[in-house]
Amino acid sequence: MKAVFFDVDGTLIDCVEKKIPASSIKAIEELRKNGYKVALATGRDINSIRDIKDLDISVFDAYVLNNGAAIYDNTLRCIKDFPFLREDVEKILEYCNKLKIDF
Numbered sequence: 001m002k003a004v005f006f007d008v009d010g011t012l013i014d015c016v017e018k019k020i021p022a023s024s025i026k027a028i029e030e031l032r033k034n035g036y037k038v039a040l041a042t043g044r045d046i047n048s049i050r051d052i053k054d055l056d057i058s059v060f061d062a063y064v065l066n067n068g069a070a071i072y073d074n075t076l077r078c079i080k081d082f083p084f085l086r087e088d089v090e091k092i093l094e095y096c097n098k099l100k101i102d103f
Contacts, residue, residue: 004031005041005064008052012040019053028059037061041068046076 006012014021028038039062046065063072070081096103
């Protein structure tokens with residue numbers, strides 16, 4: 001399988017219009033016609049993806065969100081998520097508090 005992953009901010013989304021340019025959508029469609037799976041990979045969460053202007057979610061085969069912590073299909077249905085374990089969050093908070101780092 002051949003796959004291409006696109007970042008969102010500063011890469012795929014036009015910084016002025018705040019949407020994916022038609023030329024990019026056309027290029028993505030060409031990739032898919034040529035047998036590539038096309039995914040969006042970003043630090044954004046699901047709600048932020050839904051807020052992208054004029055986004056036809058079916059353009060992408062998958063969405064890798066939250067810096068890889070959640071994977072969605074082309075209908076924005078969650079396939080897999082990787083939440084932090086409670087004990088890991090507690091360790092991070094303890095560390096941040098010790099060093100007086102806002103978290």
